[in-house]
Amino acid sequence: xxxxxxxxxxxxxxxxxxYSVINILGLAIGLACAILxxxxxxxxxxxxxxxxxxxxxxxxxxxxxxxDRIGTTFSTPGPLGPHLKEAYPEVVHSSRLTWESENLxxxxxxxxxxxxxxxxxxxxxxFTFDFIHGNPEEPYTTKNSLVLTEKLAQKYFxxxxxxxxxxxxxxxxLFTVSGVIKEWPENTSYGDFDYLVNFEFFWEDNAQxxxxxxxxxxxxxxxxxxxVNWEGxxxxxxxLLEEKNNDNAIQLFLHPLSRxxxxxxWDNGVADGGRIRYVRIFTIIAFFILLIAxxxxxxxxxxQAVKRAKEVGLRKVVxxxxxxxxxxxxxxxxxxxxxxxxxAMIIVFILIEPFNALTDKSIAFNLDSDMALLLIGLVLxxxxxxxxxxxxxxxxxxxxxxxxxxxxxxxxxSRFRKALVTTQFILSIIMIxxxxxxxxxxxxxxxxxxxFNKEGLIYVEMHENMNDKYEIIKDQxxxxxxxxxxxxxxxxxxxxxNSTWGFDWPGKDxxxxxxxxxxxxxxxxxxxxxIPLAAGRSFDKKYTSDTLHFMVNVAxxxxxxxxxxxxxxxxxxxxxxxxxxxxxxxxxxxxxxSRSKIHPLLMLHDTDWFNYLVIRAQPGKNREGITILQxxxxxxxxxxxxxxxxxxxxxKEFYESEAQTARLFNTFAIVAIFISCLGLFGLAAFTIxxxxxxxxxxxxxxxxVFSIIRITTREFTILVMxxxxxxxxxxxxxxDLWLDDFAFRIDVTVIIPIVTTIIAIMVAVLTxxxxxxxxxxxxxxxxxxxx
Numbered sequence: 114x115x116x117x118x119x120x121x122x123x124x125x126x127x128x129x130x131x132y133s134v135i136n137i138l139g140l141a142i143g144l145a146c147a148i149l150x151x152x153x154x155x156x157x158x159x160x161x162x163x164x165x166x167x168x169x170x171x172x173x174x175x176x177x178x179x180x181d182r183i184g185t186t187f188s189t190p191g192p193l194g195p196h197l198k199e200a201y202p203e204v205v206h207s208s209r210l211t212w213e214s215e216n217l218x219x220x221x222x223x224x225x226x227x228x229x230x231x232x233x234x235x236x237x238x239x240f241t242f243d244f245i246h247g248n249p250e251e252p253y254t255t256k257n258s259l260v261l262t263e264k265l266a267q268k269y270f271x272x273x274x275x276x277x278x279x280x281x282x283x284x285x286x287l288f289t290v291s292g293v294i295k296e297w298p299e300n301t302s303y304g305d306f307d308y309l310v311n312f313e314f315f316w317e318d319n320a321q322x323x324x325x326x327x328x329x330x331x332x333x334x335x336x337x338x339x340x341v342n343w344e345g346x347x348x349x350x351x352x353l354l355e356e357k358n359n360d361n362a363i364q365l366f367l368h369p370l371s372r373x374x375x376x377x378x379w380d381n382g383v384a385d386g387g388r389i390r391y392v393r394i395f396t397i398i399a400f401f402i403l404l405i406a407x408x409x410x411x412x413x414x415x416x417q418a419v420k421r422a423k424e425v426g427l428r429k430v431v432x433x434x435x436x437x438x439x440x441x442x443x444x445x446x447x448x449x450x451x452x453x454x455x456x457a458m459i460i461v462f463i464l465i466e467p468f469n470a471l472t473d474k475s476i477a478f479n480l481d482s483d484m485a486l487l488l489i490g491l492v493l494x495x496x497x498x499x500x501x502x503x504x505x506x507x508x509x510x511x512x513x514x515x516x517x518x519x520x521x522x523x524x525x526x527s528r529f530r531k532a533l534v535t536t537q538f539i540l541s542i543i544m545i546x547x548x549x550x551x552x553x554x555x556x557x558x559x560x561x562x563x564x565f566n567k568e569g570l571i572y573v574e575m576h577e578n579m580n581d582k583y584e585i586i587k588d589q590x591x592x593x594x595x596x597x598x599x600x601x602x603x604x605x606x607x608x609x610x611n612s613t614w615g616f617d618w619p620g621k622d623x624x625x626x627x628x629x630x631x632x633x634x635x636x637x638x639x640x641x642x643x644i645p646l647a648a649g650r651s652f653d654k655k656y657t658s659d660t661l662h663f664m665v666n667v668a669x670x671x672x673x674x675x676x677x678x679x680x681x682x683x684x685x686x687x688x689x690x691x692x693x694x695x696x697x698x699x700x701x702x703x704x705x706x707s708r709s710k711i712h713p714l715l716m717l718h719d720t721d722w723f724n725y726l727v728i729r730a731q732p733g734k735n736r737e738g739i740t741i742l743q744x745x746x747x748x749x750x751x752x753x754x755x756x757x758x759x760x761x762x763x764x765k766e767f768y769e770s771e772a773q774t775a776r777l778f779n780t781f782a783i784v785a786i787f788i789s790c791l792g793l794f795g796l797a798a799f800t801i802x803x804x805x806x807x808x809x810x811x812x813x814x815x816x817x818v819f820s821i822i823r824i825t826t827r828e829f830t831i832l833v834m835x836x837x838x839x840x841x842x843x844x845x846x847x848x849d850l851w852l853d854d855f856a857f858r859i860d861v862t863v864i865i866p867i868v869t870t871i872i873a874i875m876v877a878v879l880t881x882x883x884x885x886x887x888x889x890x891x892x893x894x895x896x897x898x899x900x
Contacts, residue, residue, distance in 0.1 A: 133449075136410050139791045140453035140499070143406025144491060145460035146784050149468050150399035151487065152476050157392050160300045160374035164241045166336060169205075170370040171343060173197070173333040175354075176382045178362040179614070179628050183382030188329035189365075190354070191316065194233065197333070197350070203341045208236035209312050210332040212610075213305055217576070217753055219281040220269045226754060227265060229308035231315035239336045246276045247292025253311040258291040265307040266293045284577065284752045286314075299475050302373050326357040334370070343367050362626045378854075390851075391774060398781050401540045403495060405785055408533045409792030410446065410499035443497060450496030454488060471776055531832055537789045538836035538873055539843075544782040546844035546869045550861060551775045554852065557859045558768050564702025566643035569597070570760035571738055572606055572727040576750040580723050586745055587635075590728060595737035598641035598729040603633035603722035606642075606760045607704055608767070609714070615688040616715060618673060627672050629665075629713045630704070631687075633722035639664075639699055641729050648677035649697030652718045659718050661693035667701045669713035687717070703857070705767075710856040727760075735759075790880045793829065797881040825885040826878050833877045834870065841866035 161167055173193065177184045194207040211231040218227045237252045237260075245263055252260055259280070266275050275290045282288055288310065297304035315323070322328050337343055347367040354363045368376075377387035458480075465478045478484070579586060583601055590599045604610060612630045636652035636659070647667050652659045663685055665673070670680040677698040684694050701711045730738030739757055746755040765772075808821055845861055852858045 135791055135794065136449055137453050137456065139406045139409040139788050140450055140495060141456035141460060142784060142791075143403050143788055144450075144453055144457035144495060145464070146402045146781060147399040147491060148457060148461050148478075148488070149464065150395050150402075150781070152465075152478065153468075153472055153474065154392050154396055154399075156300050156474055156476050157375065157388060161302055161370050163298050163301050164370070166239065166241070167371050168369075169337050169339060169341075170239055171335055171337060171367040172370060172373055173335060173350075174366055174368050175329065176364045176366065176379075177329075177626070177628070178364075179626050184628060185379035185382060186329060187332050189331060189333040190326045190328060190357075191319075191323040191331055192326060192357075193353075194331075194333045194335070197335055198235070201346070201350070203337055203346050204335050205338050206235040206238045206336040208233040208239055208334050210236065210303065210334060211312075211315060212332075215574075217283045218269070218308075219284060219752070220278075223269070224752060224754060225268075226756065227307045229259075229306045229310060230303070231310045231312045233312045235336075236309065236334070239334060243295040245293045245295060246274050247294075249292075252292050252309075253313075254291045255289060256311055256313045256317070257286065257288045259288045259308050259310045260292040260294055261290055261308050262296050262306070263293055264296060266290075282310075288314075300374075302370065326354065329363075335367075343369065395777065395781075398544070398785075401544065402781065402785050402788065403491075405537050405540055405788050405792075407495060407499035408537050409788060410449070411501075412530050412533050412792055443501070446499050446501075447493065447496035450492045450499065453495070454492040458488070471773075471780065473773060531828075534793065534829070535832050535836045535839075537792065538833050538877070539840040541782075541785050541789045542833075542837050542840035542869055542873050543844040543847070544778070544785050545872055546841060546865060547848055548775075548778045548782040549865055549869060550844075550848040550852070550859070551771070551778050553859050553865075554855065555768060555771050555775045558771070558855070558857065559765055561703070561857060563764070564644060564700055566729075567761040567764060569730045569732065569735060569738070570606065570642070570727060571730060571735065571742065571757055572725050572760060573742055573746070573755070573757050574605075575601070575724055575726050576753045579726070579749050580720070582749055583720065583723060583726075586726065586749060589745065590741065593741050595731050595734040596728050596741060597731050598637060600635040600638045600641040600727050601720075601723040602635065602638060602725050602727060603719075605725055605758075605763065606727060607763050609704055613688070616685065617687075617689075618683055618685045621673070627713060629669060629672075629715045631715050631717065633719045634716050635720075635723070636718065638716070638727075641727060642702075643729075644702055645700045647698045647700050649681040649695070651697050651699075652716075658693075659696065660720075661691065662696045662718070663687070663693055664697045664699060664716040665695055666699055666711070666714045668711050669715055670695075670698050672713040687715075691717075786876055790876060793877060793880045794883075797825075797829070797883075797885075822882050822885040826881045829877050829881050830874055833873050837866065837870035837873060841869065844869075 164170065172187065173189055175186050175189060177186060191209065194209040197204045198207040209232070213228055213230055215226050215228055218225055234251075234253050237249060242249065246266075247260065252258075261269075261275065269275070269280070270278065275293060278290050279287050280290065323330060337346060344367075347365075351364045351366065353365055375387055375389040375392060376384060378385045461478055465476065469476055575583070587599045587601070590596050609630045609632050611632070612628050614626045614628050616627070616629045616631075634652070636654050639646065639651045647670075649664075651664065652662075665680065667677055670677050673680055673683070675683065680695050680698060682694055682696075684692070686692050699716075703711060704714065705712075726742075728738055728742065742757055743755045746753065808825075811821060811824075845866065848861055852861070
């Protein structure tokens with residue numbers, strides 16, 4: 114029986130080559146896209162599953178209570194990790210983890226910047242590591258020990274065992290290699306390191322601030338004993354920081370590492386999703402694309418039903434049951450889907466590398482047992498779903514009517530096909546609508562008015578004695594005609610990481626916790642960044658007392674309860690020891706991403722904090738400015754490789770996730786539209802073929818080519834407009850939900866659904882018009898003879 118099914122299916126393909134190609138190609142593209150998306154989803158869901166103890170590893174986090182909100186942070190006090198391990202038997206291991214840092218590695222005469230972290234020895238017990246060299250039980254042999262990844266060890270020491278060899282960091286401290294490990298898979302949190310340094314060195318080197326319970330500065334990861342209720346333990350340590358520091362409004366809680374990647378957003382202290390939203394979105398997109406491909410098959414198979422009516426009638430006459438016919442047509446659709454599946458695999462193999470480049474991943478397409486089951490499942494589901502209605506529809510034909518030639522494609526089938534076409538375009542319109550909104554939001558956030566002028570701003574990190582020689586460097590740069598302004602600051606431009614609630618003033622409620630981001634700046638900073646003043650003045654080198662004073666932004670003045678004018682000359686204290694006054698207020702500017710509103714910011718003038726040198730090149734002189742900076746580096750920090758960045762590029766880095774989403778939306782929206790057009794192309798050919806005689810009569814009666822095209826495309830235009838009426842509100846609602854994540858966002862206006870509808874109509878009309886044009890140019894005599 115199966116052999117017979119295959120024979121009939123192959124005959125059908127040969128007899129209807131155009132429709133068969135359209136069906137198989139549409140299903141193949143749909144399956145290929147679905148497979149690629151599901152591979153991406155699988156990679157996201159499998160984040161951190163590389164670690165054997167994944168179910169027992171937790172990130173310790175904080176909810177910080179401020180005046181107007183609850184802020185959630187990954188940063189914790191330096192002493193927290195060891196205290197949890199010592200004081201709570203539930204904690205098996207704990208490790209502190211610094212932010213990713215860039216240090217200069219020097220081996221012999223070679224020097225390069227490398228990315229790494231400081232971690233405790235327990236880090237190697239909590240997580241899964243594959244040691245190539247060294248002792249996993251004792252990863253660090255001394256305070257000045259570090260572990261290299263295999264890639265970095267190969268870079269500096271080739272194939273020899275580097276254990277025991279020394280590396281100089283930042284031209285100051287010698288470190289001994291105590292181990293070499295294999296790199297973690299890319300879908301692993303905190304795997305962005307090339308080396309891991311003993312945290313004990315960092316602990317001693319930063320003792321002044323790192324040992325304080327009131328400072329939040331490092332991340333803390335713990336491993337709980339098997340069977341411990343993590344939620345109960347989370348409640349147990351909630352108020353630990355209040356016990357250690359009375360002047361505190363912080364609650365600790367645990368976040369499972371298994372959920373860290375997908376669920377990493379918090380809003381006012383409440384978990385608010387994260388990348389899980391994109392996983393859900395693209396899973397739905399995969400379903401949409403497969404559904405559109407299945408609808409194509411249903412449409413074309415139902416449209417072709419009349420041609421197979423006699424076959425069905427004869428089969429019933431010779432004894433075929435309805436169930437036999439249903440099995441026959443379902444098996445044909447599964448065979449079609451199988452051919453499509455094979456082509457889809459070839460497409461995936463070809464596109465996996467471009468897809469990885471698009472998504473910034475390293476997904477491998479391996480035909481293992483899991484992947485084989487996924488493919489077989491997709492093929493079967495797609496084949497059965499796409500062939501279900503045609504099978505039941507065709508098997509209902511009555512043999513007597515069929516053999517008398519009384520069967521026509523009735524209203525029921527016609528309405529069903531229209532419903533399917535409408536559904537296709539509803540899905541396509543939703544994707545077009547979402548693509549336009551995502552693109553417009555991305556353009557908006559990348560080009561929005563940030564409150565300062567990003568053009569021509571170039572910055573470098575200061576090394577060696579550049580901080581001590583800053584005034585000399587500034588003088589040299591300022592004299593160059595290609596450089597407009599020069600300044601320095603404690604942190605890189607944008608995304609300031611330091612914050613404090615230790616900023617006080619007379620009349621402030623002692624119980625009030627207002628978080629201020631803080632930054633040390635030079636007296637030319639506001640002029641260099643072109644940030645206007647709202648009141649008062651900026652720091653000025655002619656006032657030596659300015660090293661005690663502060664500036665705040667407008668949001669900071671309002672958080673203090675003053676207007677910009679009122680806060681000037683207000684006495685303030687920082688950390689209970691630095692007494693001064695507010696000398697100026699600058700206008701608000703966006704120093705984080707557009708997802709956050711502008712928060713209070715305070716500036717101080719402390720040259721010891723300066724870490725970054727910033728210049729504004731004259732218009733059109735960026736290249737010259739970079740050359741001048743490089744010459745400064747060669748003079749004052751010759752041992753360090755010269756690396757520079759544009760502030761404008763750093764701004765764009767904030768939105769790489771949104772840019773990636775936009776690229777994926779664009780790609781899959783185009784695919785969805787293409788598959789829809791593919792089916793519409795075949796359906797239009799069939800529809801116009803059915804109206805051949807009508808077109809001939811119209812031509813004989815004097816109808817123009819344009820009028821015939823208008824008449825034949827009108828039906829599809831109406832269907833697309835109906836799809837727009839249904840799909841646009843759905844897309845509008847979904848995009849409003851997505852845009853709620855942004856403090857600075859576009860407004861979805863009625864123009865977007867209008868543009869979306871116009872695009873969909875143009876695509877549909879152009880697809881159908883090809884066949885209409887061909888039909889309108891045929892000889893009416895031949896058309897009138899057509900049966």
